[in-house]
Amino acid sequence: MVIRMRYLIGTRGSKLALVQTNLVIEKLTQAYPKDEFLPVVIKTTGDIVKNRQLDQIGSKGIFVKEIEEELLEGKIQMAVHSLKDMPEEPAEGLTFAKAWLREDSRDVLILKNAASIDDLPKGSVIGTGSKRRKYQLLQKRPDLRIVGIRGNIDTRLRELYGGEAIFDESSQEEVALDGIVIAAAGIKRIGRAGEVTQYLSVDDMIPAPAQGTLALEVRADNLELLTKLDALSDEKTDLCVQAERGFLKRIGGDCHTPVAAFCDVNASGKLELRAMYGTEDGSKLASTKVSEADVAGCVSEKEKTAKMVEVAAQKICEELGELRFS
Template identity: 40%
Template sequence: MRTIVVGTRQSALALTQTGQVIDHLRELCKQHGIEAGFELKKIVTKGDRILDVTLSKVGGKGLFVKEIEQALLDGEIDLAVHSMKDMPFELPEGLVVGAVPLREDPRDCLITRDGRGLDDLPQGAKVGTSSLRRASQLQHYRPDLQIESIRGNIDSRLRKLETEGFDAILLAAAGLHRIGWQDRISAYLPPELCLPAVGQGALCIECRGDNEFVLDLLSKYKHEPTAVAVAAERSFLGRLNGGCQVPIGAHAHLTKESGPSIVLTGMVGSPDGKQVLKETMTGNNPQQLGLQLAEALIAKGAAELLALAEE
C-alpha cells in the first residue's frame, strides 16, 4: 500500500479542512480500487510565527505556504492542502495545482457581541480585521467605523472580540462553516458590499508535477466549475501582481444562461477606503477575462492605488 503524506498548517481550521480532504480522498480510493493510506504532517509557516504585526506589514507573498511548498519540493510530503486565498499567483517550478475541490461560501461575515448587523453598529464602532481588502471596503461603506488590526486563528480572534473591546470582527464565512461554528455569524456581507479575497472559500491541493500517482488521484477530486471561477480570479490577481495582503478583491461565478459563461467582478481600493474601483465583466476564457478586467481597473487608476497600499 502506498502512503501519501499530506502537509498542512497546524491551526485548528487548517487541520479540520485537511482532515475533510483526506476523508474525501480515502473515499475516492475506495471507489476506484486505489490502495493508499494517508499520513498528516504539520508545518509552521512564517505567517503563523509572526502574530504581533498586521499581515500587510509582514510583507511578501506566500506567507502561509512557502515552508509547505519547500517540504513538497524536498519530498517530505506528497501533497499540500492550502486555502486558495493564501496562494501567490506563481507557483515554484516543479509544483502544480493538482485539484481545486468544490468551493465553500466565499463571502466575508460579521461577528458581533450582540448579534447585530453592519448597519446597526453604533457610530464609531471598533471593528477588527487583519485584511486591508476588508478594511478598505468597510471604510468605503461606513467611514465612521474605527478599523483595528486583529491577528490570530479563528478562536483567538473570537476571544479578542470579547476581551479587547471590539464591537465586531470580520472573518471569512468558509472557515466558520468548515469548523461548524456558523452559529457565531451575525451577518453575511454581500459581495456587492465587500468583495471576497481571490479564491476565498476554495481550497488548493498542491503537489509535484512529476508525481503521477498523486496527480491521477487528484484528477478525480477536482470540481471543474470552482476551478474555472478561481482561475479567472487568479488571472486578475496575477495581472495586478498582488499578494493576499493588498486591497484587491474578486469573485467569479459561472452562469448557465446563453452567452458568456463566467461573470467576474474585481475591486482595488485605497487602504483608507476613500477610493474603491470596481468593475464586472463576462467571458468564456478565465485567463483572458481576468486579464481584461485587471486592464480595465488599471486604466481607472488601480496601479496607483496598489502602490499606495505597498507603501
C-alpha cells in the same frame, strides 16, 4: 487490507488547517480506498511570528515556505492550503491540482451588540487583518473604526467576546472590539457558523481571489498523484478559481494592496467576474463586473475567462487613471 500507496500530507497545525486537511483526506480515502493518506503538521513562519500584522512581515509565502520545502525534499507528497493565502505562482518544482473543494466564498460579520452593519453605532470598532475587507467596509460605513487583528478564528472570537484590549496602531491606543469580519468558509468549517451575525453579499464585499477554496499542492513531477487529484476536480469551480487568481496575477496585487475577485455563474447561466483593486492606503478604489456577454468571439471556456480577466483589469485601470499594471 493491503495499502497500495501511502501519502503524507503537509498542513499547518491550526484547528482550521487540520479540519481542512482531514476533509481532503476523507474525500481522497473515499475515492481511493486502497491508498492511505496521513496528515503531517508543519510549523511555518506565519505561525511563529504573531505580534505583527501580515503586511508588515512579508508576502503570503510566510504560511507555506516550510511546508513547500518539505514537499520539494520528498518528506511529504502533498500539501493542503487555503488557496487565497497562496502566492500567484507556486514555488519552482511544485504545482497545484485543479480546484475541487470550495466552501462559501463570502465574508461574514460577527458583532457583539448589533444585528447588522447598518445597526452599528458611529465609531464602532471592527477588527480585520485585511485591507480588502477594511476599505470595502469603509466604503459602506466610513464612520467605522477598523483595527488590525491577527490569530486563528478562535483567538479572534475570544478577543471579541472577552472584550480584550486591541492595540490600534493608527491611534496608538488600546480599544475593545465591537465586531470582526472573517471568511464564511473558515467559521463554517470549524463548526461555529451559528455565531455569524451577517453574511455579506458579494455585491457588498467582493471576496479575496479563490476564497473558500482549498489548494492541493504537489511536486510537478508527481504525475501519478496529480492525475488522481485532478480526476476529482469540479470544472466550474476550477474555471472560476482560475479567473479570480488570473485577475490577481494580472493586476499585480500583494498583501500591501486591497484586491478582490469573485467569479460565478449568474442568473442567466453565464460566467460573471466581479473584481476590485485600490491603492495601498485605500484612497482610491475601483470595482467592476464583467460577464461572458462582454467577451464575444471567444471559443473555449478558458479563453473566455482569460478575456474576462483582461477586460476587468483594463476597466479598473481606466477608472483609477494614473495606475498602470504590468
